[in-house]
Amino acid sequence: MDVQTLVDERAELWLTLAPLWLEREPRETDYAHMVEVIQRHDLTLNQLEWIFRLELAPVLSRQQMSVAGEWRAFDNDKLLRQLVAHNRRLHGWRRKTWALFSGLTTMMTRHRWNELMARVMVERGEISR
Incomplete structure (x- = not known):
């Protein structure tokens, strides 16, 4: 996939x-915005899970673990460049390796992700709260 297509398809979601x-x-407003954007992208929960585990977590978990990492906000341009570079290399053994270690890279945010997915399922009428 070329860079422009990748950015067009994923940048807003990422x-x-x-x-x-x-x-x-x-x-609450952050979660509401996330749900709204997710709904616009019309992805299944399984597709969202793999975006979380393979496309986002490898890049963002390094930010989280870094001593000089961003804690309050991200530089969106820099972050987008990092995400594009990572995802352009996400083939073969790299994809398998990140899948294998995705439990570690998602562990710090799993509770937030689960909350977000519950809200998405409520919005889609799959569960009630």
Whole structure:
């Protein structure tokens, strides 16, 4: 996939979900915005899970673990460049390796992700709260 197609398909979703890795807990308005963007992209929960585990977590977990990492906000342009570069290399053994270690890279944000997915399922009428 060429860079422009990747950016066109994923940039909005990636940048909307990136705050899951920030120091602060997402606010109600943050979750509502994330659900709205997810709904526009019309992805299954399984597809969203793999985007979380393979496309986002390898890049954002490094930010989270870095001593000089971003904690309050991200530089969206820099982050987008990092996400595109990572995803352009996400083939073969790299994809398998990230899948294998995705439990570690998602562990710090899994509770937030689960909350977000529950909200998506409520929005889609798959569960009630």
